[in-house]
Amino acid sequence: MSTIGLSKETSVKVADSLNELLADYHIFYMNVRGFHWNIKGHKFFVLHEKFEELYDDLFEKIDEVAERVLTLGQSPKHAYSNYLKVSKVKEATDISDAEGTVSSILDSFEVIIEKQREILDLTDELEDEGTNALMSDYISEQEKLVWMYSSFLGK
Known part of the structure; x- marks a missing residue:
């Protein structure tokens, strides 16, 4: 048993899943940074600010996930080349319009939330309450963001 x-075995299984989530978060973060820098059009002022809020939140979650991996006694992956290999969130390039950027954000949230639900199930089964609580909090918060970004698109 760990401290x-x-x-x-449990720590390794959970840390491996969290490292996959870390890869997804990093690609998502860089996509949103790019959207913040490159957004154009009549929604610029609204989205430029919202994207900054989102990437600040993603940056915080990246740190929290990495620290949870360390708490489990494992090492967080940190090579961007590794992230690109394992991330299910795809890089978004050359998107600068409101609909394209927000649609990409919704696609990324779909991947992230699905992965977090997998980790939630795994940590429930393995009785890892610390990781389980973290994933539960993230999912609740992000479901609301999905609703808000979907509403922005009129969905």
Whole structure:
């Protein structure tokens, strides 16, 4: 047992899943940074500010996920080349219009939330309450953001 009461096997399984989530978050973060820098059109002022709020939040979550991996006694992956290999969030390039950027954000949230639900199920089964609570909080917050961004698109 580790100092937090989880077996080594459990810690490795959860950390591996969290490292995959970390890759998704990094690609998502860079996409949103690019949207913030490159947004054009009559929605510029609204979206420029919203994208900054979103990438600040994603940056915080990246740090929290990495710290959870460390808490589990494992190492967070940090090579961008690794992120590109394992991330299910795809790089978004050359998107500068409101609809394209927000649609990409919604696609990324779909991937992120699905991965977090997988981790939620895994950590429930493995009795890792710390990671489970973190994923539950993220999902609740992000479901609201999905509703808001969907509403922006009129969906």
